[in-house]
Amino acid sequence: MGKSIDLLQGTLDLLILKTLALEPMHGWGIAQRIQQISKDVLQVQQGSLYPALYRMEQQGWIRAEWGASENNRRAKYYRLTASGRRQLERETSNWTRLSAAIAQIIETA
Amino acid sequence: MFNLRALFRKNRAEQEMDDELRFHLEKQTEQNVARGMSAQEARYAALRQFGNLGQVKEECRDTWGARMISEFGQDLRYGLRQLRRNPGFTTVAVLTLALGIGANTAIFSVVDAVLLRSLPYKDSAHLVWTALQNPKSDLHWSAVPHPTYFAWRDKNDVFSGIAATHFTGEFTLTGAGIPERIPGKSVSANFFSVLGVELLRGRSFTPEEDRRGGSRAAILSYGLWQSRYAGDPGVLGRPIMLDDRDYSVVGVLPASFKFPTSGRQPQVFVPLAAPSDASSAIWFLDVIARLKPGVTLAQAEADLSVIDSRTLPLLPKFLGSYTQEVHLRVVSLHDQLTGSVRAPLWTLMAAVAFILLIACANIANLQLSRGSVRARESVLRSALGATHSRLARQLLTESMLLSAMGGFVGLLGGFWGVGLLRSFVPSGLLNVQDVHVDAAALALTIAVSALAGVISYFAPMLTLFSPNLSLTIQAGRGQGPRSRKNAFRQNLLPLVEVASAVVLLVAAGLLLRSFLRLTGVSYGFDSHNVLTARIFLPLDRYSTEPQQAAFSSQLLDRISVLPGVRAASLATSLPNTLSMKVRVGIEGRPAPALNDPAASVPLDSVGGGYFRALGIPILSGRGFENRDGPNTAKVAVVNQEFVRRFFPHSENPIGQRILIAVGTSDQTVVSIIGVSAAIRRVGPGGNPLPQVFLPLTQSPSDEITALLHTASDPRAVVPALRSQVLVIDKQLPLANIATMDDLLAGETADQHFETMAVGLFAALALLLAGLGIYGVISYMVSQRTSEIGVRMALGAQSGDILWLILGHGTKLALIGMAIGVAGALTLTRFLASQLYGITPTDPLTFITVSVILIAVALAACYIPARRAAKVDPMVALRYE
Numbered sequence: 007m008g009k010s011i012d013l014l015q016g017t018l019d020l021l022i023l024k025t026l027a028l029e030p031m032h033g034w035g036i037a038q039r040i041q042q043i044s045k046d047v048l049q050v051q052q053g054s055l056y057p058a059l060y061r062m063e064q065q066g067w068i069r070a071e072w073g074a075s076e077n078n079r080r081a082k083y084y085r086l087t088a089s090g091r092r093q094l095e096r097e098t099s100n101w102t103r104l105s106a107a108i109a110q111i112i113e114t115a
Numbered sequence: 116m117f118n119l120r121a122l123f124r125k126n127r128a129e130q131e132m133d134d135e136l137r138f139h140l141e142k143q144t145e146q147n148v149a150r151g152m153s154a155q156e157a158r159y160a161a162l163r164q165f166g167n168l169g170q171v172k173e174e175c176r177d178t179w180g181a182r183m184i185s186e187f188g189q190d191l192r193y194g195l196r197q198l199r200r201n202p203g204f205t206t207v208a209v210l211t212l213a214l215g216i217g218a219n220t221a222i223f224s225v226v227d228a229v230l231l232r233s234l235p236y237k238d239s240a241h242l243v244w245t246a247l248q249n250p251k252s253d254l255h256w257s258a259v260p261h262p263t264y265f266a267w268r269d270k271n272d273v274f275s276g277i278a279a280t281h282f283t284g285e286f287t288l289t290g291a292g293i294p295e296r297i298p299g300k301s302v303s304a305n306f307f308s309v310l311g312v313e314l315l316r317g318r319s320f321t322p323e324e325d326r327r328g329g330s331r332a333a334i335l336s337y338g339l340w341q342s343r344y345a346g347d348p349g350v351l352g353r354p355i356m357l358d359d360r361d362y363s364v365v366g367v368l369p370a371s372f373k374f375p376t377s378g379r380q381p382q383v384f385v386p387l388a389a390p391s392d393a394s395s396a397i398w399f400l401d402v403i404a405r406l407k408p409g410v411t412l413a414q415a416e417a418d419l420s421v422i423d424s425r426t427l428p429l430l431p432k433f434l435g436s437y438t439q440e441v442h443l444r445v446v447s448l449h450d451q452l453t454g455s456v457r458a459p460l461w462t463l464m465a466a467v468a469f470i471l472l473i474a475c476a477n478i479a480n481l482q483l484s485r486g487s488v489r490a491r492e493s494v495l496r497s498a499l500g501a502t503h504s505r506l507a508r509q510l511l512t513e514s515m516l517l518s519a520m521g522g523f524v525g526l527l528g529g530f531w532g533v534g535l536l537r538s539f540v541p542s543g544l545l546n547v548q549d550v551h552v553d554a555a556a557l558a559l560t561i562a563v564s565a566l567a568g569v570i571s572y573f574a575p576m577l578t579l580f581s582p583n584l585s586l587t588i589q590a591g592r593g594q595g596p597r598s599r600k601n602a603f604r605q606n607l608l609p610l611v612e613v614a615s616a617v618v619l620l621v622a623a624g625l626l627l628r629s630f631l632r633l634t635g636v637s638y639g640f641d642s643h644n645v646l647t648a649r650i651f652l653p654l655d656r657y658s659t660e661p662q663q664a665a666f667s668s669q670l671l672d673r674i675s676v677l678p679g680v681r682a683a684s685l686a687t688s689l690p691n692t693l694s695m696k697v698r699v700g701i702e703g704r705p706a707p708a709l710n711d712p713a714a715s716v717p718l719d720s721v722g723g724g725y726f727r728a729l730g731i732p733i734l735s736g737r738g739f740e741n742r743d744g745p746n747t748a749k750v751a752v753v754n755q756e757f758v759r760r761f762f763p764h765s766e767n768p769i770g771q772r773i774l775i776a777v778g779t780s781d782q783t784v785v786s787i788i789g790v791s792a793a794i795r796r797v798g799p800g801g802n803p804l805p806q807v808f809l810p811l812t813q814s815p816s817d818e819i820t821a822l823l824h825t826a827s828d829p830r831a832v833v834p835a836l837r838s839q840v841l842v843i844d845k846q847l848p849l850a851n852i853a854t855m856d857d858l859l860a861g862e863t864a865d866q867h868f869e870t871m872a873v874g875l876f877a878a879l880a881l882l883l884a885g886l887g888i889y890g891v892i893s894y895m896v897s898q899r900t901s902e903i904g905v906r907m908a909l910g911a912q913s914g915d916i917l918w919l920i921l922g923h924g925t926k927l928a929l930i931g932m933a934i935g936v937a938g939a940l941t942l943t944r945f946l947a948s949q950l951y952g953i954t955p956t957d958p959l960t961f962i963t964v965s966v967i968l969i970a971v972a973l974a975a976c977y978i979p980a981r982r983a984a985k986v987d988p989m990v991a992l993r994y995e
Contacts, residue, residue, distance in 0.1 A: 032138065033135060033138075033139050034138065034142040034143065051166060052166060053166030053168070053170070053171040054166070056135070056136065056139075056171055056174075057171060057174035057175050057177070057178065060175045060178040060179075064178050064181065072131075075138070079138065079141075081135075082134070082138070
């Protein structure tokens, strides 16, 4: 396991949105997925995941419904709403611009 | 209700959060076990990896409150936007609600002040009124003879205090400044302490003063203290002249004091000093008592009855039989003072509550008429993820917003309405001056607004969740299935409204026309520009008839020549009031039987010029002249009604002789010298009565009324009249100064109030009926938009469409009107007794009401009809 990096402020929302864009998922799954895809570089603070989910649900970006998990247990699944999809686009383009700008500074300075 | 649900929701949310977090921890634990940890280890590790569980829960919970608030904010903004987008609907709805709520606020303010608020006395719930009730008599409440009061006072076990007051009427106040007649009362020494009233200055009467022959003491009202003594604190101990007797001021009442009476507030109080000897003249007293704690009205009544049965034999004989005929009653003072207005006020309250209900139904109907639009919107929103409860909350927010606006406007209307009501409510009620929109009325307004919001919320709610909703949407254009049943339900409300508006309008119209007849009726004399004022000659100085006659002729001479006075006279009573009745007979005929009511005839003494001053024509013979002096032959003028009754065979009455007070020791004989026209007596509805007039010079009186017919404003001659009276006798005040027109207007005051109240309700009903029709026609137009589009595409002109819609509305109005007219014809009979000069089926009233209603109905249809006529066929058809 390599060295993990703490998440930048506000980045968690983007990661959650992106993860949910693929398929509806429960909270634990979201945390696992982020960790897997980033190859353990990004370690989601499991505790901070849920307040973020609740907040985003309230914003109307995601919707929650109860469903059955892989091994048939009751779990709360989150899915992206139309407005969440738009939010994802906005945040993605913001992030791309930000990382490009930072990369430029690092390379030229 | 709403809060409880939120609480319940929160508990469910809490449960779900716990479930969700437990699931997470279990998954993490499983994963840790899969990595080779022991079960125990895996569990701890999972908790560690998760972080502070309690804090996470708290952060999650925080979002809920914020969500409720932000959703409410969204709903509010959305609602406001909706209302702004439909200014017509919003204005109509807010005004409808404002009318209903405002009327409730205003009437409740009166009910609250008059019926619900306690009397302005300390611990007033314990104050009672004890009275003797004669079930056979029209006068339900009669006062208590003073020996009964004394027996109650000395022997009862139920009162902590019992006090009495005597109807004293007026005092002549002389001394400083011009003499004045002021209302006064004599009260027992403990009167103010039983009421629990503290004097502002000085003291109440002592028991010594409240005894026959005791020193004369007086207590002033705050108003009299201010007006007569400029609030001088040194007034105590000063002498005050009442009815030519010296009293000494011992106390001043506070400004807030109100005497428990439904009449004029007395301004000066003197000791009761009732006779202590039961055999002397009987005084009738009003008795007020304070119950001991825990004693009920029934117990008090029983206790007093026992006292009565023991003391009755001791009462004078005639009084014994009097008290046997009456029932003893002990009622709360509050009931006694408000009894006569309780039923009418509650009726009024029920009526305005009903009006509010109709207003809510109207809003609901208007909402339904927007239902097709709303249904599409609801489906759209729920497709976008809004839950049913969220949609319901949105509708409730909107409904509440509407009713809050209505409540606010209604409150403003309520303030105005209370001012209006205060000037119409009978003024004698104790608390009537305190009628205003207070905290209680404000609370009621808020509660009523909220209730109105909830009530008018149900109709759109039902459409939202009706099984027809999916059908509605499938139809695509938001057209609900147009069944016969639906149309009937839609049309029922405006039909009922139109019908009830017709009934109310007819009633108001009949009362109004009746009132106009009443006030326009000729009394048979000229009341215009006539000033009247009463003069009471104190019997100490005017004890003999020559003294009284001398005063009258002197005064008449002086006021007849005042500048601006066309004609002046004096009379023992005014032509609109009851005069003394005497038994009369015609000389040469058998004396009338003692109990023959036809022989009892009103009699007035009048000065010369009486008939001229009031413009009453002398039909034959002559009126009184200077030559009819005390030493000449006794003469009389009779009116035409007298001639009709006593000389039915057209005998010539002139020269006939009348026996007055026939069969008594005072019997006199007078010759008829003239016949006057008959005038109406006592109230405009009253029929002319037979009447005998005698000259004041021959039968003088100690109570006379001056009548001055002036060229212009009669009030302008008041100072001149007063100074002429004072020249003759500087101790004499003028009382009851009023113009004849005002006195006659007072007689129709009750009818005036009734007409105003019914008229107001009728106007409200008319408005609501108009709104009802508007709602239904709007709904119809919104439903038939595409049909109208097709018609126009096929060549219909907008004029045709206009008439199509107007026709539907008119049909509605006509059916409602037919029901209403039928209803009115059956109901107005009950008004018959209150009508004057017109029948309950007065055709003009019915026709006028019908015309007004049709006009309102057409106006209500016109707005949606014009909208329909402007439908663009392309736009209408594109929706298909």
